[in-house]
Amino acid sequence: MNRTLPLLAALAVLLSSCEKEITVDLPETEPKLVVEGTIEVGGPPIVILTRTQSYFAPTDLNSIAAIFVKGAVVVVSDGITTDTLDQVCSSQIPDSLIDEAAAATGLDPDLLASADICVYTDLGNQLIGVEGRTYSLYVAADDKVCTSVTSIPHAVALDSTWFRLAQDEPDDDTLGFIWATLSDPDTMGNAYRWYAKRINDGSDGEDKDDSFIAPFFSVFEDRYVNGLTFDFSYNRGDDPYAEEDEDDAENGYFKVGDTVVVRFASIGLKEYQFYNSWYNNVASQGDLFSNPANARSNVDGGLGVWAGYSYAYDTVVCQP
Amino acid sequence: MFPEDEWGVKLVVGAWRNGANNGSNGVFTPDDPGNFARRQQPMLRHLRHLLALLLLLVASRTVRAQERFTISGYITDSASGEALIGASVFVQEISKGVPANVYGFYSITLDPGTYTLQVRYLGYRDIVRRVDLRSDTKLNFDMVDAATVIREAEVVGRKGKGNTESTDMGRVDVDVQKLRTLPAVFGEVDVLKVVQLIPGVKTNGEGNSGLYVRGGGPDQNLILLDDATVYNASHLFGFFSVFNADAVKNLELYKGGMPAQYGGRVSSVLDITMKEGNDQGFHGQGGIGLISSRLTLEGPLVKDRSSFIVSGRRTYIDVLTKPFLKEGSGFAGSGYYFYDLNAKANYRVSDKDRLYLSGYFGRDVFDFKGPDPGDPTFRIPWGNATVSARWNHVFGPKLFMNATATYSDYDFAFQGGQDGFNFSLISGIRDFGLKVDLAQYASVRHNLKYGGQYINHLYTPSTVVVESGDVAFNIDEPSKLRAHEGALYVQDEFEATDRLLVNAGLRLTTFAHVGSYTEYLVNDQGLTTGTREYAAGDRIASYTALEPRLSARWKLDKSSSIKASFNRGQQYVHLASFSSVALPTDVWIPSGANVKPLIGTQYAAGYFRDFADRMFETSVEVYYKDMYNLIEYAEGVQPQDNGNANYDANLVFGDGYSYGAELFVKKRTGRLNGWVGYTWSKTMRIFPDINGGEEFPSRWDRRHDLSVVVGYDLSKRWQFGAVFVYATGQAVTLPVNRYWIEGQLVSEYTERNGYRMAPYHRLDLSATLNNRDTKEVKDPTTGEVKEVPRKWHSSWTFAVYNAYNRMNPYFIYFDSEGVPSQGNFQVVAKQVSLFSILPSITWNFRF
Known part of the structure; x- marks a missing residue:
């Protein structure tokens, strides 16, 4: 729930009188492995493996597609079952399943369709996420090894969810946010992540959202709310891959008539710390109002995150 | 008028320096701060040493002082009654002089005889007085401003004791009233910006008024306003300093060789004196500038006995931000302003007693409303308040005392809201202090000072309050932090031989973090498992240190000398900063069980030489400085992480060092005057938990730093000024690599401050037009036309910043x-x- 960054960004806007594009000469460093791995209750582990590249490396599609690592050895174990994950590449998937694959991996469907992108998962369903279990990860690729451990916490359901019109737009009677009441369990160390998906039809006759979208700073922990029952709200997150044709005025809002599925995730504290620092990193991008900081990875030998998720779902029909 | 000599900045005349008695008692092992801290000796033992030294010094004085007499008194401006700080009384027969102290008091002890006293002060007419000394004599001098008696902009070169005479190293005086002809951003005259033009003092980016002295951080400067500590000396995120030039009389900066009378900070002292107020008549001055207006009123409460001054300044709402807040930009509702209020009164109870009461109150308020739906709104107020009450007492012609009680407060709040969700963060520091300073003018060869100080600190580290709807989140009222700080010092400036002048001093400091205090007990996963309570007065951590200060001057010949200094100090307050600019979110925290006192040691040496009968002053100084126990927030810590946690939970600790060489050439006199300062320096930091433990440059590390300041007096009406600065680009941290998580571009940082921005350079120009000081009046009876002085004076300053x-x-x-x-x-x-x-116009007036 970081609410300070917009201010700092705005300060820069208020004070800056002019800016220009410059060329920056950055040192070359050895690429590192980046893990984006999740295991959720009832699902197989999914690991996306990429490499870092120089900040000003080429930005064309081929250059971006080349960061995905193929042929890695990825092993996940719950302490009893140890499974070497299968490599699944988008070129093997029929076009009709691309959107589903994108929703499952969080990758850009256009990218999956236009380049051969490989991820690692368990096609044989030998290893399925269970609440309370701990999962270790081993990755070997590019002559490097990374390891990590995560647990799937027990899900915490929201007491209730509802839609409320935005208070900052009094003239408008259609736009608002999703609210929820949460009773945080009486033990310290709970952390959460919020997702929402609009399942009513959009103008194209399909669901408005293809997948669950986590808004910016969608994670929080219970340091200040331990054991409390309280209300909170989230705005609507942006689909990072959306074409820019959305009505700007509705950006960030849910609208009367939307049917919204809220997916309320429980995650571990280390994973929370990764996501929170990752959001800070994405938000700051080198500005002077914050000390530059890397995302706090829970992966040894690499970057990124290995995170266990458990979910509780709610559906809200947006009415004024 | 343009000061004929020293353009607002002078390297000052033989004043009391810092000093150090090198009498090491084995406690100090400068290369091992950890060991140093562990081997602290009981305070009593230090105390004994100090008292023994004190007695020795006093006794030696008394014996020798028999059969000699003392001339003492005050030196003031005849028109306003203001004390003339640093005015010198020079005894021609023995070629020795003494300066007046910050209250205008001087004292000189001589054998019986007849002497010629010459009283000098820059910009004032000399006073020459014959004195037949047969007994202790009280002699006050009222000096006349040269500007009021000299019709043309003639050059009156004052030649007091200077550059090559004193033990001063790295001391700079700024005469605030002489700054108006310098170009300034938005036309706002700023005393701190001028200090930044001195070699060895650096800025942190465009427009910033923060001072970074010889590699030290902004928290390592002791900033005093009439003896009260000012914790955050800047407005508007550092663009302006809190010191309203109309209310400030004098500013003294010690960038090295800190005298023992000062302590508590390791890098520098900025001692600022407010004006006292005119005790002769009612006067005012003010100005209207592009972004702010000022008004100052002063006058006698009881003529010759008591006076007051009140000075205010306020920025015009939104002038700075309005151009960026176009209609419909969505930022409407955002705004910013600050104001300052200074007030001071003094009362001359008797010839021996004077009372001063002064206060400062200033505030910044920043409102923000974001442009996008759901964007939060914010209000950020912050500010300082200081009060000081002072009592001067002259015990005898040779012993002058100043007792001071001070109050300082700095507080900061950040109130944000977003659709039913409210967030606020507050922090602050409050001090009560008591201080007694004694100056003993034992003889012309000795100038002894001693005294003591006590400060009661109350720190409010970041306090977070969060509400969502009606539910207040359970964030603990954070434990306030209470601490006692004490100090005793003694210093003597003595002329060992005609060539060797030594200033030696010792300062004994002690600090204790005490209850009441609630400590969080944290398990190895970082989760709080409980708390430990300390009762009121319980000692949680304490530190004691003996700080040696020493500086010496060796005179080579009439116009050149070499000087050296060594000083060591401990600092018990630390500023923890979240960002690379001075934001008010920076939090002051005390030393404690985990936060060790910051230890700073500085060695300096220099060669000083005057040319052309002191028309030119030059110096070369080199320094090396060590700093131990510096603090930083750990990577990625955000202000809200400080809730429900120990105040030191998110800190990491490290060391630093800095070394450099400073060149200074100043033309003191003539129509064309000014100076060139150049610094070559290197400032590094070493933190085990930052940059992988590798040494990295500090943000204010600048290899080259050049300042050129030029003034030209064309006539009495027109004066011109120019400032040019050049500095190596600032060290910044930039991402080196990129990667993707959930479709978002992520930056990977590798080296802290590993990239240099383009060099900074800038030229500013100014022209000041003084309206005529006289008007023509026709005598109605004789028809004769006479020029009479006007009561009302005004001037225009036209300036171009970044020409x-x-x-x-x-x-x-x-x-x-x-x-x-x-x-x-x-x-x-x-x-x-x-x-x-940025062109600007400022209109100034006085009456």
Whole structure:
């Protein structure tokens, strides 16, 4: 729930009188492995493996597609079952399943369709996420090894969810946010992540959202709310891959008539710390109002995150 | 008028320096601060040493002082009654002089006889007085401003004791009233900006009024306003200092060789004296500038006995931000302003007693409303308040005392809201202090000072309050932090031989963090498992140190000397900063069980030489400085992480060092005057938990730093000024690599401060037009036309900041947009510049 960054960004806007594009000469460093791995209750582990590249490396599609690592050895174990994950590449998937694959991996469907992108998962369903279990990860690729451990916490359901019109737009009677009441369990160390998906039809006759979208700073922990029952709200997150044709005025809002599925995730504290620092990193991008900081990875030998998720779902029909 | 001599900045006349008694008692092992801390000796033992030394010094004085007599008194401005700080009384027969102290008091002890006293002060007419000394004599001098008696802008070169005479190293005086003809951003005269033009003092980016002295951080400067500590000396995120030039009389900076009378900070002392108020008549002055207006009123409460001064300044709402808040930009509702109020009164109870009461109150308020739906709104107020009550007492012609009680407060709040969700963060520091300083003018060869100080600190580290709807989140009222700080000092400036002048001093400091205090007990996963309570007065951590200060001058010949200094100090307050600019979110915290006192040691040496009968003063100084136990927030810590945690939970600790060489050439006299300062320096930091433990440059590390300041007096009505600065580009941390998580571009930082922005350089120009000081009056009876002085004086200052419109880098950021699969993805580096060419007009008046 970081609410300070917009201010700092705005300060820069208020004070800056002019800016220009410059060329920056950055040192070359050895690429590192980046893990984006999740295991959720009832699902197989999914690991996306990429490499870092120089900040000003080429930005064309081929250059971006080349960061995905193929042929890695990825092993996940719950302490009893140890499974070497299968490599699944988008070129093997029929076009009709691309959107589903994108929703499952969080990758850009256009990218999956236009380049051969490989991820690692368990096609044989030998290893399925269970609440309370701990999962270790081993990755070997590019002559490097990374390891990590995560647990799937027990899900915490929201007491209730509802839609409320935005208070900052009094003239408008259609736009608002999703609210929820949460009773945080009486033990310290709970952390959460919020997702929402609009399942009513959009103008194209399909669901408005293809997948669950986590808004910016969608994670929080219970340091200040331990054991409390309280209300909170989230705005609507942006689909990072959306074409820019959305009505700007509705950006960030849910609208009367939307049917919204809220997916309320429980995650571990280390994973929370990764996501929170990752959001800070994405938000700051080198500005002077914050000390530059890397995302706090829970992966040894690499970057990124290995995170266990458990979910509780709610559906809200947006009415004024 | 343009001061004929020293353009607002002078290297000062033989004043009391810091000093150090090198009498090491084995406690100090300068290369091992950890050991140093462990081997602290009981305070009593230090105390004994100090008292023994004190007695020795006093006794030796008394014996020798028999059969000699003392001349003492006050030196003031005849028109206003203001004390003339640093005015010198020079005894021609023995070629020795003494300066007046900050209250205008001087004292000189001589054998019986007949003497010629010459009283001198820059810009004032000399007073020459014959004295037949047969008994202790009280002699007050009222000096006349040369400007009021000299019709043309003639050059009156004052030649007091200077550059090569004193033990001073790294001491600079700024005469605030002489700054108005210098160019300033938005036309706002700022005393701290002038201090930044001195070699060895650096800025942190465009427009910033923060001081970074010889590699030290902004928290290592002791900033005193009439003896009360000012914790945050800047307005508007550092663009302006809190010192309203109309209310400030004098500013003294010690960038090295800190005298024993000062302590508590390891890098520098900035001692600022407010005006006292005119005790002869009612006067006012003020100005109207582009972004603020000022008004100062002063006058006698009881003539010759008591006076007051009140001075206020306020910025025009939104002038700074309005151009950026266009209609419909969505930022409407955002705004910013600050104001300052200074007030002071004094009362001359008797010839021996004077009372002063002064106060400062200033506030910044920043309102923000974001442009996008759901964007939060914020209000950020912050400010300082200080009060000091002082009592001067003259015990005898040779012993002068000043007792001071001070109050300082700095508080900061950040109140944010967003659709039913409210967030606020407050922090602050409050001090009560008592101080007694004694100056003993034992003989012309000795100038002894001793005294003591006590400060009661109350720190409010970041306190977070969060509410969502009606539910208040359970954030503990954070434990306030209470601490006692005490000090005793003694110093003597003595002329060992005609060539050797030594200033030696010792300062004994002690600090204790005490209850009541609630400590969080934290398990190895970082989760709080419980608390431990300390009762009121319980000692949680304490530190004691003996700080040696020593400086010496060896005179080579009439116009050249070499000087050296050594000083060591401990600092018990620390500023923890979240960002690379001075934001008010920075939090003051005390030393404690985990936060060790910051220890600073500085060695300096220099060669000083005057040319052409002191028309030119030059110096070369080299220094080396060590700093131990510096603090920083750990990587990625955000202000809200400080809730429900120990105040030191998010800190990491390290050391630093700095060394450099400073060249200074000043033309003191003549129509064309000014100076050139150049610094070569290197400032590094070593933190085990930052940059992988590798040494990295500090943000204010600048290899080259050049300042050129030129003034030209064309006539009595027209004066011109120019300032040119050049500095190596600022060290910044930039991302080196990129990667992707959930479709978002992530930056990977590798080296802290590993990139240099483009060099900073800028030229500012100014022209001041004084309206005529006289008007023609026709005598109605004789018809004769006479020129009579006007009561009302006014002037226009036209200035251009950044005259050749250099786009200096303020910060660099990397921007990305688009989605790779759509073929529109790109990343660019952008450099933001803050101030392009900025003309300004200021109208000043006085009556």
